[in-house]
Amino acid sequence: MAGMSSKKRCKGSLDTQEQDRDATEDFRDYMADVVSKGHTCLSIALGHELRLFDVLGDFDESKSCRVIAETAGCKEGYIKAWLRTMVSGKIVEVVENEKGETLFFLPKDRLSSLTSTENNLACLTRQVPIYSTVYPDVVRCVKKDGPNGVDYERFAALDVYWEETNKMMHNSRKHLSFILNQIPGLITQLENGTTVCDVGCGPGHRANLIAGMFPNTKVTGIDISEETVAIAKTKADELMLPNVTFMSADGTSLPENWAETFGYVTMSDVIHHVKNQEKMLAEVHRILTPGGVFSLFDFDVHERLADNYGKPSASVMYAFNLLYDLPASLGDDGESGEGHGHHGEVFAHGHAPDDGHSGDDKKPETVLEGHSLEEVCEGFEKPMNILRKVGFEIEIKQIAETLECHIIATKKK
Template identity: 30%
Template sequence: MDILKGKTIDQGLESPQEFAHRIMKMINSATMTVALSLGVETGLLKIMGGLQEPSTSSQIAQMAGLKERYVREWLGAMVVGRIVDVDPTENTYYVPPERRPFLVDGPMNVVAFSRLIPMLCEAYDDVADCFRRDGPAGVSYSKYGKFHQFMDHMSNMLHNTTLIPDVVPSIPGLMPKLESGCECLDVGCGRGRAILLLAQRFPRSIFYGIDISDEAIAFARNEAQRLSLSNCHFIIKDAASLPGQWVEQFGFITCFDAMHDMAHPRIVLNGAHRALAPGGIYCMLELNVHSHPSKNVGNPRAIDGYVISLMHCMPVSLSFEDGAGLGTMWGREMAVKMLEEVGFTDVTMTPSKDKFNLIYVAKKKTE
């Protein structure tokens, strides 16, 4: 990639035909994503990933408890999309073993992301209205239906596979702090997946989670009760208005994949800095991207990052009074700048195991 007069220039010029072909490939991929999402929603992909031998559409429909005609049409899309293989003689379908881990729950699952597309489109008309000069400033979170459940599913997979074995040990000084016991806070905790894992692993520490969603906090509280955890507490609270008594109280504060959604991120960071004890550790997880689009060309997460931001994260933030509309793609340069401006020091960035996210770690100076 070359930068010339402020424009991004790809190596080698595309012909008009190549440009049109590239757009058609994008559209084909998008339509395939809808079929993949249906496979996740109905459980068909899980069944296909677990088949021990090739099966007919009738057998697959029977296993899934679904109508054969719909299953057969879906299988057709999976075949031409080269997700599922077919034996045309026997009319049986199967998934080669090397593809199966990517279709079922586990650390290699990628098809779960497909559910995001129909969820984002739930607010398609609302977002289009926001573009207009006389349109609304943003879109209410309530417009997104199942989005909370989707994000919970994704964060659950991420935290279950990386939080305890990878993230915690990678932060210098954190493990002994948690093992000996300290107070911890998760800002924008959602359904509390991270806290629930940490509370089980580090019983001497006390964990607090705050989120603006009544539903998410209710779920987290029920899970804590089910797991008989007495060292975690969940509070319905706007992250931009932390309790006044939370001054230099916490030894460890986290914000996982949530800062870009905040209506007032600078206020949230200021509050977190105030609540962190001197020498305490602040950890934030965000997409592994840059702040300027020209530096994100070729990044496999950049396209979906910008579209998710456009269709959800930015308009939700802007729906609040004086919302910042930071967006998913605020990027490392802006993130580091904001962290340092509110007073954090020793800011480091470490790519996550899958390279898709960045783990920011910062400290509060010891007076």
Template identity: 30%
Template structure:
């Protein structure tokens, strides 16, 4: 058993190294350059195509070849990528594994949070690299969320957006969802709210680029924004946000107050349970705890007295908090993200 466990740990170590190599290749645009070349290539050719030093490219290619990511023809001494791998390597995968560089920046900060006498958490605005990374990788998931979750699971929402409503994306980040909705439904007004001016500015740039006049990016704290929006919003959307907040129940009360009578709130949260014993066999539980430890929990504890639920706030607590906020009528749709559709 001890030997098997040791082999497993060593395998994890080797895999983690490969992930870091993938992230480096994604950051430098090496996989995209391979796709553009669309033929076997030498290290010199890839170096020229990416304006990188050949010696470093050669070492990285050796690393990727020994990891069975790229192929190497020993006769021609050229590297190649199989077609079935190329779309993955030049698409979302390098962006996804790019989180390791963000992790590297947060590791020293998190280490201090563990120590008695150290900080309780990490303020979101200390580094917005995670928010930017999310903005890069979530385009496809937000398109799916718009089609299958918002339009597919909220009754009559497509018709309401087409006719024109006022809605808010709370915790909008770089504003991907807000921009998608504003572009597709020009008769509706979308307020994109967040506490990061850096991320809001990225959203404003996106709106300017698309020449959208019906989306507005504004600083707002989810814990105290209802005074301005009291009973003014027809629909509120939160994607993977509520568990990050220091005080989720306070934020949900603010959301309830901001909705008009008959308004709808969509809360999308990770499909996990609130208890560890119920998550042990869950297919995404390790990833959930990983992101929670490095990002969600430190954000939630960054304010004195923060609840610190983290990403494993779970379906059970989520339902409890929604009810406590005033939503007596809600339904949960299950997928990779649980969709709480709540009615005022």
């Protein structure tokens, strides 16, 4: 019996060792994939910025490297290196013609995910090379004897990038139609004419777009920053939109006479900056008509860290916090915050002063000043629970192009 027991233990030990070897090899393969995709990501960013995907998308047939380079106005040697990366990264396809020449083409079903004219994930790849410019500074900050943060001026390129991508996203009719179509019957309602409120409208991109697409609908945009409201008004005047108005207001204390005024309310990338979320969401409920719909857009991240295991949107957001939020918010005086803030301050509309929002505005109770990652990244479960509490019926959708979630809240009739 002792011998049998020893054999069983030996077999069990061998099985465990085999499992460990398999797990080690699997993780090694995973790491190789991470490294490979990291390099592919940088190359996609280059192609997106130089509009190389747009060039490929305009061709009706496969083309040589020389033709692609000439059309793009780039050096052939660099384009050859880029195309090799794109082929090995499964982004661009390659064929050989009868003469043995290597030709390249971009399948049409990939265009919307890569071209510079669309709001897509290729836009997000351009954050990565920008992070790399401050990477050595962040490394020094992480060390115990290093500086607390990085001078905000070092992140200037990131502000330019955000301005470009935000305009692309909020000015995209295709993107807006996609999210509106996630709510059955809403587009018909907007076409026939209803009332819309964009809470935390920033410079008015989305509010103006809705007003332009649906001339029978009256749109109101509100933002805590008077300077931002002025920018939104100017843009509306330039577009000659008579059906949109903008005003400065605190989302936690909207006009009393707005009760049951709006058929549709939208709020994008704002709620995670708000200290008193329950008060703001209760106000949204109050101004909606019975049966009205509220669209809340925010990070697609869960409250529990374990629930974010392997979740791409969470990886992107947490890296954003590590490589930008923390060092930027601690860069001026070293004591202003623990992340998610420009110079330690974030305003209720969800935009930083450098985005055309005044840093001198009176800060209402919605503002989080010097707030921590835990306060900001509580996950979409918190606002969802509040929405249910104040009287909404909830549905959630994912938006792959922006790594966001779309919480659709309907006010009970």
